[in-house]
Amino acid sequence: MATSPLLDAKIPAGPLEEKWNRYRSSVPLVNPANKRRLEIIVVGTGLAGASAAATLAELGYKVKAFCFQDSPRRAHSIAAQGGINAAKNYQNDGDSVYRLFYDTVKGGDYRSRESNVYRLAEVSGSIIDQCVAQGVPFAREYGGLLSNRSFGGVQVQRTFYAAGQTGQQLLLGAYSALERQVGIGAVKMYSRHEMLDIVMIDGKCRGIIARNMVTGELERHAGHAVLICSGGYGNVFYLSTNAMGSNATAAWKAHKRGAFFGNPCFTQIHPTCIPVSGEHQSKLTLMSESLRNDGRIWVPKKQNDNRNPNAIPEDERDYYLERRYPAFGNLVPRDIASRAAKERCDAGYGVGPSKMAVYLDYTSAIERYGRAEANKNNLFNATPEQIIQMGKAVVKEKYGNLFDMYKQITGEDPYEVPMRIYPAVHYTMGGIWVDYNLMTTVPGLYALGEANFSDHGANRLGASALMQGLADGYFVIPYTIGAYLANEIRSGDISTNHEAFVRTEQEVKERIEKLLSINGKTSPEQFHRRLGKIMWDKCGMARNAEGLKEAIQEIRALRKEFWSDLRVVGTANELNPELDRAGRVADFIELGELMCLDALNRNESCGGHFREEFQTEDGEALRDDENYMYVAAWQYLGESQWELHKEDLVYENIKIAQRSYK
Amino acid sequence: MDANANMHLTLNVWRQKNNSTEGGFETYEVSDVSPDMSFLEMLDVLNERLVHEGKEPIAFDHDCREGICGSCSMYINGRPHGPLKGVATCQLHMRTFKSGDTIAIEPWRAVAFPVLKDLVTDRSAFDRIIASGGFVSVNTGNARDANSLPVAKENADDAFMAASCIGCGACVAACKNSSAMLFVSAKISQLALLPQGQAERKIRAEKMVAQMDAEGFGACSNTGACSAECPKEISLDTIARTNREYLGAKLTSSVV
Ligand SMILES: Cc1cc2nc3c(=O)[nH]c(=O)nc-3n(C[C@H](O)[C@H](O)[C@H](O)COP(=O)(O)OP(=O)(O)OC[C@H]3O[C@@H](n4cnc5c(N)ncnc54)[C@H](O)[C@@H]3O)c2cc1C
Numbered sequence A: 001m002a003t004s005p006l007l008d009a010k011i012p013a014g015p016l017e018e019k020w021n022r023y024r025s026s027v028p029l030v031n032p033a034n035k036r037r038l039e040i041i042v043v044g045t046g047l048a049g050a051s052a053a054a055t056l057a058e059l060g061y062k063v064k065a066f067c068f069q070d071s072p073r074r075a076h077s078i079a080a081q082g083g084i085n086a087a088k089n090y091q092n093d094g095d096s097v098y099r100l101f102y103d104t105v106k107g108g109d110y111r112s113r114e115s116n117v118y119r120l121a122e123v124s125g126s127i128i129d130q131c132v133a134q135g136v137p138f139a140r141e142y143g144g145l146l147s148n149r150s151f152g153g154v155q156v157q158r159t160f161y162a163a164g165q166t167g168q169q170l171l172l173g174a175y176s177a178l179e180r181q182v183g184i185g186a187v188k189m190y191s192r193h194e195m196l197d198i199v200m201i202d203g204k205c206r207g208i209i210a211r212n213m214v215t216g217e218l219e220r221h222a223g224h225a226v227l228i229c230s231g232g233y234g235n236v237f238y239l240s241t242n243a244m245g246s247n248a249t250a251a252w253k254a255h256k257r258g259a260f261f262g263n264p265c266f267t268q269i270h271p272t273c274i275p276v277s278g279e280h281q282s283k284l285t286l287m288s289e290s291l292r293n294d295g296r297i298w299v300p301k302k303q304n305d306n307r308n309p310n311a312i313p314e315d316e317r318d319y320y321l322e323r324r325y326p327a328f329g330n331l332v333p334r335d336i337a338s339r340a341a342k343e344r345c346d347a348g349y350g351v352g353p354s355k356m357a358v359y360l361d362y363t364s365a366i367e368r369y370g371r372a373e374a375n376k377n378n379l380f381n382a383t384p385e386q387i388i389q390m391g392k393a394v395v396k397e398k399y400g401n402l403f404d405m406y407k408q409i410t411g412e413d414p415y416e417v418p419m420r421i422y423p424a425v426h427y428t429m430g431g432i433w434v435d436y437n438l439m440t441t442v443p444g445l446y447a448l449g450e451a452n453f454s455d456h457g458a459n460r461l462g463a464s465a466l467m468q469g470l471a472d473g474y475f476v477i478p479y480t481i482g483a484y485l486a487n488e489i490r491s492g493d494i495s496t497n498h499e500a501f502v503r504t505e506q507e508v509k510e511r512i513e514k515l516l517s518i519n520g521k522t523s524p525e526q527f528h529r530r531l532g533k534i535m536w537d538k539c540g541m542a543r544n545a546e547g548l549k550e551a552i553q554e555i556r557a558l559r560k561e562f563w564s565d566l567r568v569v570g571t572a573n574e575l576n577p578e579l580d581r582a583g584r585v586a587d588f589i590e591l592g593e594l595m596c597l598d599a600l601n602r603n604e605s606c607g608g609h610f611r612e613e614f615q616t617e618d619g620e621a622l623r624d625d626e627n628y629m630y631v632a633a634w635q636y637l638g639e640s641q642w643e644l645h646k647e648d649l650v651y652e653n654i655k656i657a658q659r660s661y662k
Numbered sequence B: 001m002d003a004n005a006n007m008h009l010t011l012n013v014w015r016q017k018n019n020s021t022e023g024g025f026e027t028y029e030v031s032d033v034s035p036d037m038s039f040l041e042m043l044d045v046l047n048e049r050l051v052h053e054g055k056e057p058i059a060f061d062h063d064c065r066e067g068i069c070g071s072c073s074m075y076i077n078g079r080p081h082g083p084l085k086g087v088a089t090c091q092l093h094m095r096t097f098k099s100g101d102t103i104a105i106e107p108w109r110a111v112a113f114p115v116l117k118d119l120v121t122d123r124s125a126f127d128r129i130i131a132s133g134g135f136v137s138v139n140t141g142n143a144r145d146a147n148s149l150p151v152a153k154e155n156a157d158d159a160f161m162a163a164s165c166i167g168c169g170a171c172v173a174a175c176k177n178s179s180a181m182l183f184v185s186a187k188i189s190q191l192a193l194l195p196q197g198q199a200e201r202k203i204r205a206e207k208m209v210a211q212m213d214a215e216g217f218g219a220c221s222n223t224g225a226c227s228a229e230c231p232k233e234i235s236l237d238t239i240a241r242t243n244r245e246y247l248g249a250k251l252t253s254s255v256v
């Protein structure tokens, strides 16, 4: 194999530990006077976009930022629950930059780029420092120092958190930094705006076309660089833990204009979500991975056991993760925990009305914490009831909001009965291909956060997405963008009257008119639901060649039907959520096809990509390093046509092994 | 359809085409509602039907549907976010209602939150209040090691409680004066409780309160309706703290 000449990752030379430091001190700088003349467009103001926009404005660039919600504070990042990793080694448990790097590459099943992951681990500590300086109220110990918890796939405690609302607190930190720049006029914020295309002039990205979602007006915005920070595309599956509005449109438009799409089939299915309760279900709710710190996962040893879980004695329970993976137990990585749950349910051991669920049980944790509290308070004769009560109080402090949410949704009290959980689509490791500078294959176009493909390989470890989003925005792009913009100081202002802006706006307008003029019978929602079903059944937790080929045919048929039977009520010149949805679903359909194609191409199992044909005897993912140790980067050539380019993954600092958590 | 979908409801919903036209209530009957549906999923079902009939669906803001983004925002039977304490609209489930109930649904009513369409309002005034001073002025890259600044656990916990405000605007909607005092106080309290917030403590309180007034929010008369309806149960103590902060600031003010 050899890396495609179109995919120059621009990895700096030198030893791994020195690459970033050396590069950072040699990257061209743009002087302050020139920065004021350079405009940067940031599409998306989640963790990645808000941190980038704020920092670039602090540096003196002119920034315009866009989001489709009514405020940047509502980006999907707000919903992240469990925590953010950093190699601070505050617990003195042997953590280090190298260990975080190693855990991430191994967790990703050896399908990520060493240099990027190492840099991520290196800057992780500064993220925590920055957030604390902003006033992010992380959880603390009685001594006033920061508290840590464990997450899956690791054996150290390096996860920082704020109850079950870590994403909220981090995003509000980045949002306040962003609003500070808005207040002084360094960032111009466009809320309720949706980017609908990028504008290319002489082979470079020079701006975007955005729609004002309140008036329907199309707007042209020029910039010397455009940053796509639009989040992940899990909603291609219809049901996922993502927010309702999360979508692929910005990334997909960039792809169609020349940005290669990396590893589109790498999807993360999260093991602990509240199971589907009925046809009406509009989204799935995550129960944070942090719950696996203290909760134990089990199913009855008997098939179809309908007893109340509390009535099932200890020796009739199968703690299958502890049984299969004694070294990591309930804290195995997500892909492994999800498949293990599916295996038990498929074999007939599932619980609850649908039988597609397993128990997440807090009884032992409550007792353990209760006992510790009793000791701490010198209550040596505490009754079992007192112990349980104290234990519940501790659990409430750690996970209260999650327990409340569970109760709200299911009507059951998880302090009394074990939670029922099942895997659900959660995160997309795939995304726009980027080089070391986070630039896509289109000059001047960058991708940050979940929207890029970069750091998590075939499976992301818990609490690493928040880390990556903030690393990209606060600590990477502010430096790497200089490498490009230093050569743009003579470009001057870019006119939005340029023919490319006029033409691109016209194309966007025609597409909107097309969506509105089909006048068929089926709503965008119905098409979305049907796409989701194809994707979940055939490109979900387990995939095989035959199913993927069928899925591709079914998706093509669905696309045809979409463009001949869609019904969008309302007009283009008003606030019209149906129209917004229609455009997004159209893009999801195209992306779904590419995901199946990528999954079909990858004749191996790795991380979240599990091809049934490729597994070990005991059902673990079987990689094929000889033939597939590469990033699959797809170039768009036209409707249903893509060309595959490969970036070889070279591991110089890590010994490749079969991933084992046993 | 769900096997247990058996509730029937009458909805009186505020419909308004845009900011410059007048709105009014329309009545819809919905059946086949399951008690396991969320309130917004019930509206989804109605909207699907309206689309099928070629009518415009009811527009409402929503995104996370997990009670954390603060998008969802409506009065349900006259109460912001409906009848349950500490629960945002998207986390309200239909088991809270009885079959046969009539439910009135309206957008936030406040001068500073103009209606854009149906149940959707413009809450950008909140962003402008934050932009006026709801932050610690620290540029990226200037921070020292996080553990070099210990914070007493009680203070960290109280700051977190205040910081859990989701910016939904229910406090404004609940207040007869449409005051944004609870929202503003939540942020002022968070930062006043932490060492990081001390340097700008006075100026922050002054600027944020001034911006709140400029946006057209009313005065706080300490009725407490805001905290009672707040989905995150932000405490009235935050308002008391803000009053102290503000008075303290005004006494030594450098801002005119
Ligand atoms: C329920 C849940 C819990 C999670 N918990 C954790 C956790 O504990 N730890 C962890 O590390 N990770 C967690 N994750 C993952 C993590 O939250 C996300 O990967 C991360 O927040 C993504 O951030 P982002 O900035 O890339 O994108 P987002 O936060 O999704 O932001 C996307 C932005 O792009 C904008 N946008 C999108 N399209 C357009 C367009 N066309 N035009 C204009 N604007 C657009 C949106 O308005 C928004 O501002 C969780 C995810 C979920 C779903």
Ligand code: SF4
Binding pocket: B164, B165, B166, B167, B168, B169, B170, B171, B172, B182, B183, B186, B226, B229, B230, B231, B232, B233, B234
């Ligand atoms: S204080 Fe409460 S009601 Fe007001 S915006 Fe914040 S969360 Fe909403």
Ligand code: FES
Binding pocket: B061, B062, B063, B064, B065, B066, B067, B068, B069, B070, B071, B072, B088, B089, B090, B091, B166
């Ligand atoms: S939709 Fe996010 S809080 Fe209700």
